[in-house]
Amino acid sequence: MAKKKSMKGLGARYGIKPRKQYTQVHLMLKEKRTCPDCGSKKLSREAVGIWKCQKCGFKIAGTAYDVKL
Incomplete structure (x- = not known):
């Protein structure tokens, strides 16, 4: 079975483009990252x-949704 995308937060509202952007940001925010230390x-x-x-x-400072090391 294919991996299900996370579009649960918006439902059927707002159109496809904002929902795709929301999904992209949400998946990037929730992915696992390695500690540089x-x-x-x-x-x-x-x-x-x-x-x-x-x-x-x-602790490290990065961007709002991702860490650029």
Whole structure:
């Protein structure tokens, strides 16, 4: 079975283009990232532009939806 895209937040509203953009941002936000300090896959977004490793507590500033190392 194919991987199901995440368009649940908008339903059938707003048209196809905003729903595709929402899905793209949502999937990018939820993907697993590696910590540059300890190498674990526990880096998650704490606030807009602030990313924190759950394992070692390392904080890094990035963009709103992604980390550019």
